[in-house]
Amino acid sequence: MENRADGAMPRQRTKDLAVRAHCEETLVLDRRTGTAHCLPAEVTRIWDACTGRNTLAEIASAAGVAEPTAASAVDQLISLDLLEVPAGFDRRELLRRGALVGAGIAAAGIESVVAPAPSAQASPQTMTLQQQCTGTNSRELFITLKNPASSPSGYNFIVTVPTGVSGQGNISFNGTTGQGAFNITNATSTITIQLRDNNGNVIVLTKTFTCTICPTTTPQPIQACT
Amino acid sequence: VLLTAVGYGRRVGLRLPSADVEAVRGRLPHWWTHTGAAPERTWELASAGQADYVLGEIELWVAEHAVDRIFVHAGVVAIDGRALLLPGRSAAGKTTLTAALLAAGAAYGSDEYAVLSPDGRVHPYARPLEIRDGAGRTRVSAADLGAATFAEPVPVAAVAQLHYQPGCGYLVAPISAGVAVLRLFDHTVCARSRAAEALDTLVAATHRIRAVAGSRGEASSAVPAVRALVGG
Numbered sequence: 463m464e465n466r467a468d469g470a471m472p473r474q475r476t477k478d479l480a481v482r483a484h485c486e487e488t489l490v491l492d493r494r495t496g497t498a499h500c501l502p503a504e505v506t507r508i509w510d511a512c513t514g515r516n517t518l519a520e521i522a523s524a525a526g527v528a529e530p531t532a533a534s535a536v537d538q539l540i541s542l543d544l545l546e547v548p549a550g551f552d553r554r555e556l557l558r559r560g561a562l563v564g565a566g567i568a569a570a571g572i573e574s575v576v577a578p579a580p581s582a583q584a585s586p587q588t589m590t591l592q593q594q595c596t597g598t599n600s601r602e603l604f605i606t607l608k609n610p611a612s613s614p615s616g617y618n619f620i621v622t623v624p625t626g627v628s629g630q631g632n633i634s635f636n637g638t639t640g641q642g643a644f645n646i647t648n649a650t651s652t653i654t655i656q657l658r659d660n661n662g663n664v665i666v667l668t669k670t671f672t673c674t675i676c677p678t679t680t681p682q683p684i685q686a687c688t
Numbered sequence: 689v690l691l692t693a694v695g696y697g698r699r700v701g702l703r704l705p706s707a708d709v710e711a712v713r714g715r716l717p718h719w720w721t722h723t724g725a726a727p728e729r730t731w732e733l734a735s736a737g738q739a740d741y742v743l744g745e746i747e748l749w750v751a752e753h754a755v756d757r758i759f760v761h762a763g764v765v766a767i768d769g770r771a772l773l774l775p776g777r778s779a780a781g782k783t784t785l786t787a788a789l790l791a792a793g794a795a796y797g798s799d800e801y802a803v804l805s806p807d808g809r810v811h812p813y814a815r816p817l818e819i820r821d822g823a824g825r826t827r828v829s830a831a832d833l834g835a836a837t838f839a840e841p842v843p844v845a846a847v848a849q850l851h852y853q854p855g856c857g858y859l860v861a862p863i864s865a866g867v868a869v870l871r872l873f874d875h876t877v878c879a880r881s882r883a884a885e886a887l888d889t890l891v892a893a894t895h896r897i898r899a900v901a902g903s904r905g906e907a908s909s910a911v912p913a914v915r916a917l918v919g920g
Binding site: 500 | 876887
């Protein structure tokens, strides 16, 4: 990396990037991946010095950092595809020099965010409930959740029913609709379903349904609760 | 029946059975302004029971495609004419903390969206607060909570990305302006479809801010520290 005569030096990628200076930091939007990066002040200076002509020592000097720090940051910028690496560039040597400050993006303090889908900002909206009496004093509940969010995988369902009744199960999501089946062991007419966050702490959605009471041991077709 | 409206420069339509019009009318988004112009997109509502879901989709679409506005999923209050943004996903506790700040004298902006113009100022999105409790969701206006709603756009003074953790204290760390931009970007509705425009707006909004991220316990306990972010 010290030999600039061979031309094998990393340089800032410019294509498909939107770059915004923000105070001493730099925000970089990678249009290819939809990822936004925040380069801290130190990494900004290192990135600015990656002209394709500077040696590692010159990059470190321009940024006011030690060479291992510059090597680690350059390696991480390469990993994030923010630097173009010409043929002949010896990345193993770079890794060796940067090993003193550790590996990984965290070492340089670069934070990245992949642009979320609009639906990630939506709240769960509706819930429906059906039941099927399965006989032997039990019934199965079918819960459907419709939500603009496409992947509310962070939610768990907690089923709350009157005293003496218990039941719990899982729900899986496909697109904007989630469905799950629950077995409960006692007949009841009122079922309250609570959707909680993935820690089970915060109630996101609550709805109470009224279901027809099952005959004790006679299987019945699926019917909607109201 | 086709109800048509314009909101944030976009024209939308809602087709529904005539018998359901009255039931749905009271649940339309607060920005719903009737227009006779043809909608750019129309949603179908088979029954009033689907209203919350379908209206949620309409609100989200307008939020993504609003003209000259960037919608960030965040609670918003103003203190002494400067805004505090509380970005967070659903169930992060935005509404609860927003309501607690209103009780402490802040002016209401939104419990759902920070609406930013290109100059980085925040406009109110003053829908009723949707407060969740054991009985479900209750809609309460800021006025019912004894709070004013700010009318003119205000500059951003602070960003607090807080997640509710029961029994937890106020455990936050400062974040830089650049990282605050990323955290807001992560809660921006049009982050995919209008990424560069969103980034420019967020940069404009965060030039002179204080920002923290972390967790909080009960909202009332967090209010003094959160208010201080703006007051400083």
